[in-house]
Amino acid sequence: MSPPAPPPNYLDLNRAMWDERVPIHIRSALYDVEGFKAGRDPLRPFEIEEMGPVENRELVHLQCHLGIDTLGWARRGARVTGLDFSGPAIEAATRLAAETGIDARFVRGDVLAAPDLLNARYDIVYTGLGALLWLPDLKPWAEVVARLLNPGGQLYLSEFHPLTGVFADADLSVVGSYFHEARSYTEPGSYADPGAATEHNVSWEWQHPLADILQAILGAGLVLDWYAEHDFMLFPRWPSLERTGVDTFRFPDGHPRLPLMLSLRARKPA
Template sequence: MSESPIAVEWESARASNRDNWEDRVPLHEKAYAVSDLDDPDYLTEIVLTDLAALQPFLPGGTVAGLDVCHLQCHIGTDTLSLARAGAQVTGVDFSPAALESAARLAQHMGLEATWIETDVLEARAAVEGHFDLVYTSIGTITWLPDLDRWATQVSGLLRAGGLFYIRDGHPALYALDEHADGLQLRYPYFGNGRAQVWDDESTYVGDGKVAHSRTYQWAHPLSDILNSLIRAGLQILRFDEDNTIPWKFSPRMLEVPGGYAWPVPERDLVPCTYTIVARKTAE
């Protein structure tokens, strides 16, 4: 990890990140609970959590019958859980290997889905049609340098009155040193356009190493996230924070229902995730 963020061209950073995510696909195919999807009633824990948060804002309290676009869908386990819940789904990702994996999984499960290979910052131009729900969760927007451009894609994909949902790692969590003995700040909370550089052969779940270990991520404070959506014409309906996260951010975290959390004495000191539900107010 570089101690100081650096200036990097987006195309170069994007290419390096895509190589890394391509390498993750076979590792995640083994590590994700893909076999659980053979149960016709099974939905991923992430989607179960997200549907519960969305339920008050959905017509009839369900995604059944809705057109849903899942941005940064990776190998499609959550996308196909949304399909199993009754949605017509389109999954968007920049990794060809991930989308090939998602398509194989959809065929195995007997579910219909559309898969689009594109950079999320170009999603509106690459994806046909408009959607009732644009969904993204979890571990997503730190990979993007420009939140105004991102929010414009989200707004452009939505029908008037459509919903946007995001649950992601909290910027306050990302500012902490994951290897420190206690809760200790190490990385920037506020973004300045510079990228943090990671050299890490591991991935966040399962065993194995990636061949392309260098990745680039960007810090985004909550104010930037919320204001980018507001500037793009979205009305914030709900904002929540939580003290658990679906992956083990730090070796000190403990497994709890729904994911991982800090040891009890620290659990209420820092948020781990945030959730936003927003609505597009007009065309």
Template sequence: MTEDSPGDGRGDGPGGGARRERPAGDWRELNRENWDDRVRVHAASAFYDLPGFRAGASTLRPFERAELGEVAGRRLLHLQCHMGQDTLSWARLGAEVTGLDFSAPAIAQARALARDTGLADRSRFVVGDVYEAQDALPGESFDIVYTGLGALVWLPELPRWARIVAGLLAPGGVLYLAEFHPLSDLLGEDGRSVEVDYFAEEPRREDYPHTYTDGPPLEKTRHVEFPHSLGEVVTSLARAGLRIEFLHEHPETLFPRYPVLRRTPEGTYVFPPGHPRVPLMFSLRAAKPAAG
């Protein structure tokens, strides 16, 4: 698969959907090194709790299981699967799963986790970049393509991503996406004031010594993130030929991103009563037309 040009997305202006992308030249290698380094920290962290997962815990959110529905016997591809916990959680529900990630250490950890949990017979993990997924999985198609929380910010070109997703889906198959809402990136630490431009297009180059979990500092601290509006996500998928079945916005998130957030009995975090709210996560389901 050849690289699309940075300007491949047809621009509609701010917030209009598939805007012109400007990838940072070395973004892929910086991000791969950063994520390779994160694996050693994440695997030992309380945040990921691999012992608990081995004992039978699921990492899927209740709304994900409800919105995607029955997966038993269906072929599911998880793009950007990291260490495979979400992937294997779908396998525990009966799906035949494939996880793909560009980090070889993450895939090694996922394969070990599959063996440890007795799920190796219904799971497969492949090292590969999202933009080269069709080369990594030649001629294959899936009933479900799943992308989980925190994935899209690492991709510079959503129109290209959407076309790849459409190409990997079997006729009648569905994309199910659960993500952090882009509005949640705009607020300051008080959870009330807007401090970031929603329509910013420039990649964010970061140099930060820690990952988002507990654990020791990273050695590879630099990475590049790419902001995307909600309109860009939806428009990219629609232009790839997928039909949007729903877009749900959720008032909770997975961690206390702002000090004002309060933990619920279910273990998520929400704004307290009386505090102005913005959506913190969203979920989307899009279908590929059936053959004929």
């Protein structure tokens, strides 16, 4: 059976879904906005280590949602810009920056229009953690990244490994293709609050195999400096995962180890 074809208004459907979930996420324990205001660091330790120092560097966070991670990098000294296609998300991010006294710029717009919307160049493009699956084609995305970077600047991507996209959420049964395909979901509530009442529940996502991710980045003229695969997730996606740290969940001892996340750095030649 062929995978479903997305309708022409798929972007509007996705935006309506995200717009409606912004207030839900602001109130949720998962995003812990009040904790961030009180000083909680939202960034994952492996990202901080892999990214390296960001002081006085221009950083743009693509598909930034509420901007919490964006502002986390600002607290570490970066000069930050966040971009997201959701108006309510950008409003929330701008409000959070004002409430915490953090200097940041937030812009609403489609990620593929980022170079024209932002009219700036950056030392770091930061993105991931569920960002790529919203893009039908990674080639134009990678070209945008290359246009946004200063010569010598770097892309840092941390993302859920595409292998995880083949498994059912209830268990590890194989239910989806590893290779590129469109997928439609109708899911009320949110991953941050499954019981929340929602009306805009249809979304479209895309599975991207690892080869497509890497070829898009290389095809845009970037140089891959570093790539890693990780055996942990940031949330208990499957019942068999066990907490092994503040934000890390792994399969128990004796279970075959699988790549659950990936991270990479790619550089625009000077």
